[in-house]
Amino acid sequence: MKKWVAGMVLMSLLILSAFPAEAREPSDQREFRAFWVDAFHDGIKTPEQVDKLIADAQRANVNALIVQVRRRGDAYFNRALEPRTEDPALQPGFDALQYLIDKAHSASPRIEVHAWLATLPIWNSATPPQSPGHVFNRHGPSAAGRDYWLMTRVDGAERSGNDYVLDPGHPDAVEYTVEQYLNVVREYDVDGIHLDLVRYMGVDWGYNPTSLERYRAETGAVGTPDPQDEQWKQWRREQVTNLMRQVYLRSIAIRPDIKVSVAVIAWGEGPTSEEEYRRSAPMQQVMQDWNAWLSEGIIDMVIPMNYDREHDPNQKLWYDQWIAWEKDHQYERQIAIGPGAYLNSVSGTLSQIRRAQAPSPNGNRAAGVSIYSYAETNKDGISNDQFYASLSGSNPYGDPVFPEWVDVPDMPWKSDPQRGFLMGKVKKASGDPAGGVKVKLRGPKGVLRETRTDGNGFFGFADLLPGSYVLQVDKQAAVARGIPVKAGSVAEVQLKTNR
Secondary structure, three states: OHHHHHHHHHHHHHHHHOOOHHHHOOOOOOOEEEEEEOOOOOOOOOHHHHHHHHHHHHHHOOOEEEEEEEOOOOEOOOOOOOOEOOOOOOOOOOOHHHHHHHHHHHOOOOOEEEEEEEOOEEEOOOOOOOOOOOHHHHHOOOOOHHHOOEOOEOOOOOEEOOEEEEOOOOHHHHHHHHHHHHHHHHHOOOOEEEEEOOOOOOOOEOOOHHHHHHHHHHHOOOOOOOOOOHHHHHHHHHHHHHHHHHHHHHHHHHOOOOEEEEEEEOOOOOOOOHHHHHOOHHHHOOOOOHHHHHHHOOOOEEEEEEOOOOOOHHHHHHHHHHHHHHHHOOOOOEEEEEEEHHHOOHHHHHHHHHHHHOOOOOOOOOOEEEEEOOOOOOOOOOOHHHHHHHHHOOEOOEOOOOOOOOOOOOOHHHHOOOOEEEEEEEEOOOOOEOOOOEEEEEOHHHOEEEEEOOOOOEEEEEEEOOEEEEEEEOOOOOEEEEEEEOOOOEEEEEEEOOO
16 A cells, blocks of 8 residues: 555656746736836837737736827827827727737737826927827926916927927925825726826936926025036925826825836936935926835836846846845735836846746745837847747747736735725915925824925825824914825815915
8 A cells, every 4th residue: 555655746746847947837926027118119019919918918818908099198088188199190080099908808818008108208209299289388388477388408409319308396286295195086986097207317307497487495595506406406306206296195085096107217226225316317307206206105116227138247147136135025915017128138038027027036026027129139230030939938038938828916905905094285375385394293102204295285204103283384374184194095185374
């Protein structure tokens, strides 16, 4: 009997060893797997393109699509606040976003749809838009005074590369931009909204006259600040963070389940310490403190654009440095790593994805990957179809990285919330917004937090313990007491100063 049992065990082991581990035991490891689908290429512009996109995602075992539906102040969807895109490839009357949602959500398995809107760039041609109502025509180079919203360089230049860009230090530009996201949240059953280009175009940018006026009023600075002035850099970082905070809190106030993600900069050497992060490109070149967004809890998923060439030893090192940092700095939110497939060979991208999927030396894993891009999958002219197949099936480049379908990771702060949020506005006695004023928050267990209002008087706090809170505008009589904060919801309050 013992010999028979031993023989059966040995036979079972031999049979199991003949199959790859993936075939023997399906993984229960959830993973975010996305394509970035940009609107400068085909992908969603006709029903046939969307049908192919869904089929390609299924073939690749990709479970999410981050699809650009606002390119430069325009719309690839019908229920929009902005003019329809002038892109002639978009089928007349076709609501690309709605059709994509219908197809992706009815697919089996279901595929998530995240609406990607370019945040601050609004136009990219020397020829103005045809629509007189386009934001470029109303608030671009021809506008004056407060109606002029463009981000300008210290030397007065208005165009960064091909792009005209709104300044996040201008209160009206911020309000306009936030409304574009909120409209999508209200009008479409998307799984998420995705911010891109939510930053300054470089350290020399941000010199819109209204922004400079605000900066001087709030800090006491005089004259035109040097681009490298540390106080000026920090003020600009705060404007970008204020925009991110407002999009997040106002979106989840409408739909608590909406997932808010953002594409962020990860240029050059990756940090290994907080001090090195403070010296890194996102902080010093584009004023984008995405590490703080995660730690504050004003974003659900950060997707660093880890666009590095695997065949370049320096860039390969940068990629590995950044992804190690990313895995270890998620702050109970999520980071998905974003390899730039268009820069690499197929084998190079697959190698980068495998390293993205592996745990960090500290044992932490990223939430998944987002591949840039669906339309440009490699540098060597290999067909896109071959690339999609290589992700999930046997291929000459090694084992597949997505060998079977998995679901996206849960976001427990949404599915089982234990904390809440609070937002509001501060107005002056005159009724005008009180920008740049300090707001203090006290609550359960003596919780004390501080923030500053943006140019519209908006403020917000994330990840608050449920309970009763007190708000006070610094050094003024404006106080709100007994503000109830509930888990999973956003409380709202209005304050008026005595000045």
